[in-house]
Amino acid sequence: MFGDINGISVGTSHGFDALIVETPSATATVSLFGGQVLSLVPAGGDEVLWVSPLVLEPPTPIRGGTPVCWPYFSREGQTGEVPSHGYARTARWTVTGARTFDDGDIEVELTPERLDHLPMRLRMTVRVGAALEQGLHTTNPGTESLTLTEALHNYFRVSDATSVRVEGLTGLTYLDEFDDGNAHEQTGDWRLPVDLPRSDRLYPGAGGHYRLLDPGLSRAIEIVTRDARTAVVWNPGEAVAADMADVGPHWREFVCVETANAGPDVVEVAGGTTHSMWQSISVTALS
Numbered sequence: 062m063f064g065d066i067n068g069i070s071v072g073t074s075h076g077f078d079a080l081i082v083e084t085p086s087a088t089a090t091v092s093l094f095g096g097q098v099l100s101l102v103p104a105g106g107d108e109v110l111w112v113s114p115l116v117l118e119p120p121t122p123i124r125g126g127t128p129v130c131w132p133y134f135s136r137e138g139q140t141g142e143v144p145s146h147g148y149a150r151t152a153r154w155t156v157t158g159a160r161t162f163d164d165g166d167i168e169v170e171l172t173p174e175r176l177d178h179l180p181m182r183l184r185m186t187v188r189v190g191a192a193l194e195q196g197l198h199t200t201n202p203g204t205e206s207l208t209l210t211e212a213l214h215n216y217f218r219v220s221d222a223t224s225v226r227v228e229g230l231t232g233l234t235y236l237d238e239f240d241d242g243n244a245h246e247q248t249g250d251w252r253l254p255v256d257l258p259r260s261d262r263l264y265p266g267a268g269g270h271y272r273l274l275d276p277g278l279s280r281a282i283e284i285v286t287r288d289a290r291t292a293v294v295w296n297p298g299e300a301v302a303a304d305m306a307d308v309g310p311h312w313r314e315f316v317c318v319e320t321a322n323a324g325p326d327v328v329e330v331a332g333g334t335t336h337s338m339w340q341s342i343s344v345t346a347l348s
């Protein structure tokens with residue numbers, strides 16, 4: 062189906078079966094387990110995403126890349142024993158479409174295996190070009206409205222989580238999971254706290270334009286979102302990471318800046334409609 066498009070192939074990425082998409086502007090890989098982007102390398106540049114070197118076997122979700130949290134974030138709105146962040150990140154995905162653009166970009170479409178116990182359907186588009194553009198498209202095929210929370214849980218590779226900052230959050234109120242979900246105001250750019258370096262902050266009503274500035278790698282990662290009302294910035298810090306088999310001593314190597322609708326930002330998807338959440342990721346050099 063996509064065999065006639067130059068630039069798309071099937072291979073492996075971090076040991077997982079993956080779709081490899083190469084364009085003049087960038088190369089990206091998408092794991093068929095979990096449907097997450099595992100690698101993004103702009104032409105002439107370095108890897109943007111972090112994936113744990115401590116790979117656990119499926120069905121444990123992959124720790125890294127851009128995990129797809131769907132149809133709920135964390136265990137929000139759920140009752141009983143349910144997996145953290147929903148079912149999409151442990152599903153098998155297949156490629157359901159591909160197309161090229163005049164500028165050389167390639168877009169692929171992937172769909173998770175049928176999750177028949179869920180009332181909604183999911184599709185994801187990934188366009189590889191000067192920016193990586195990702196869309197999560199949720200369709201409600203029924204007649205009644207349904208609610209949804211979701212995230213693209215981006216793990217960005219950084220020189221050292223304690224020396225980077227995130228612009229675009231200043232002045233927002235965040236809910237701090239490391240403080241029982243209490244509300245605080247973000248003063249200045251996001252940085253890991255010096256006294257206890259860890260962060261699990263959910264910013265409702267966020268503006269949808271963030272920059273992760275990393276002087277150590279001389280680069281800024283720019284994240285622009287649409288129809289994603291929430292930002293989440295997560296790094297577990299040393300003590301929590303020590304109890305996570307796939308993070309451990311590697312906690313300084315990434316910061317998650319997540320594109321989400323979560324917490325109070327619940328999405329209502331009317332019957333017979335599709336809701337799409339988008340993000341674009343691009344990199345610029347810092348002089």
Ligand SMILES: O=P(O)(O)OC[C@H]1O[C@H](O)[C@H](O)[C@@H](O)[C@@H]1O
Nearest residue numbers: 135145146238261293294295317
């Ligand atoms: O360990 P996971 O289920 O992948 O979740 C990893 C993290 O995801 C989000 O950032 C949540 O806000 C955190 O509370 C959670 O710890």
